[in-house]
Amino acid sequence: MAYPALRKKGEKLAPLSERLARLGLQKDWDYVLHLPLRYEDERKISPIAELQAGCTGQCQGQVIRCERVRRPSGEQLQATVSDGTATLSVRLLHFFPSQVKQLEVNKTVRLYGPVRDGFTGLEMVHPKIKPPVDQAQLPSTLTPVYPAGESITQNWLRKRISRALLDVEISDPMPADILVKLHLPGLADAIRYLHHPPVGASLAALSDRTAAAWQRLKFDELVAQQVALRHSRALKAQSQAKPIAPEREVLIERFFDRLPFALTDAQRRVFNEIRADLAKTTPMNRLLQGDVGSGKTIIAALAAVLAIDAGFQATLMAPTEILAEQHYEKIAQWLEPLGIKLAWLAGKQKTKERNANLEAIASGQAQLIIGTHALIQESVKFANLGLAIVDEQHRFGVAQRLALRQGSENSLPHLLMLSATPIPRTLAMSYLADLDVSVIDELPPGRKPIVTKLISLSRKRDVLGAVADQVNQGRQVYWVCPLIEESEKIDLTAATQTYEELKRSLPHLRIGLVHGALPADEKQVIMQAFQDGVLDVLVATTVIEVGVDVPNATLMVIEHAERFGLAQLHQLRGRVGRGAEKSFCILLYGELSETGRERLKVIRETTDGFEIARRDLEIRGPGEFLGARQSGVPMLRFANLELDAELVEQARNFAQEWLQTDPSAAALHAKRWFGHAEGFLEA
């Protein structure tokens, strides 16, 4: 199929500086550290007759044929190129109008890419198509290929990086003895080698030769991270908090008296961990992790009651209005009978109501304040905030979490963060050393396991039957539509289409649609209708991912499940299986790659969030774990905490030593690597 231009006409491209900043490119030094993803060998043009299947090659010739061909999968562009020695087929499975132009008959083109055996002889699928050159114009070294962004060309990056390499003096901050001990090359050598492998280097032999250079950069990165971690831990140790240790836990006792169920052992344990932290004069900085449905909300409520028992205010911030309101309703049920005063703060409030609430917060009359981002606006002044709780904390940035933590000059409130996104222990240990972690590793009793099925999208009809079946039994159904690219607009079209299709096929069912582009109050109305059982089926984009609690929902259908992350699928599946009835999750898949199939199998085979996280880590590495960002310590670009475990250990030891022998060099090093990262020095 022919692709339209990626950006719509008239849609503005962000300014260059902004696009570069997204790649982490601001200062010269950032360019120096912007290292190639891989290399291309454009040093010679081979006669087509000498190209070999299985190798990457470059050739140059004339287009002698080019046509659009219809295939079941869409329209392809097929061309034949000849250089007099032989012919080569070129196939583009999807293409832009500009590429049709490049491959017009009689034009001479240079092609670079992997060569394979096609139906009609040798072919290149999606080669790089470039203007022809003379042999003399070819580069004498391997060509680096850099991570690039929107409308930033490789050529531009190469020039800019070469300039930075000339302008910046790459001094080596590390003492020579550690380099000798670990067999690491000098910093300048390593960096220059990676950007510009020497003339003789060949693509095949390169991986070994660059290994030492990469090792050096990873080491420097890890050392910088260790220094940053220690720095933020030291800052934390310096700050003060008012201890929360009520003489008599009157409210807590009454709370337990009225609770219709007993806490699980895991809940009891984590509450004790939190209680011990709260009694200290340093602010708690604790992450409460527990799988979906493990019962984190009640722990949050208990911590809040403890703070209130001790005469403080507490606050709970949730990422969406829907979720905040659910918390409010649930927690009010528990706490209002105890005589605790709750207040509610959200963006969509009437001014009068909002002002009244602000006053109650400032006077201390409101004891527990629940809300959204509205809680961190400047107009909100707490009388005596002792504890701040953040639900689904990965939805918030570091800055937002810190803002909630406003305190008086010399005392901070305690901070409790809740998350269902499991962070593997190894990662938590090395990365989040400034964050304490409590884990609820047990579900409340009586949960029925969820049956998960993988079904091809071509059998969507059968699934419609299952939907009708559940609804006939009085149950409710979620139908989640995929995120296509990162664009809300396309996303929305897909969801709307599915919604129309379901309405047509199941006309007797009451079906609702909720998506990210709806105004918050409309979203609210639809979610409420689903919660009240007025809707049978809720078609949604991933807006429902966060902790919605509708126990009567027993079927979760996820369309194009292969496009979701494992953690996300697990979260979504956790929306069902909350009531007494047996629940199901159907993963509808489109085209599956080998790893795609592996990933979906993981979801089918286990419902243990930690196991899923561990397998996910194996499949994609830890870089993307949300947890990595939450300590305020920047993520790693080069090193991999799992694969480079030995180097992590060496970096940790060296950082400790370095901070004692030469603290200013160590600090400078950390700043050079992470200086521009969000909240690094503050967090």
Ligand code: ADP
């Ligand atoms: P999550 O950890 O995903 O936020 P919730 O706090 O929403 O989970 O809890 C899920 C459900 O389990 C809620 O309906 C809650 O009231 C219930 N629940 C929590 N703890 C227990 C328990 N110990 N025994 C029985 N039910 C519980």
Ligand code: MG
């Ligand atoms: Mg929750």
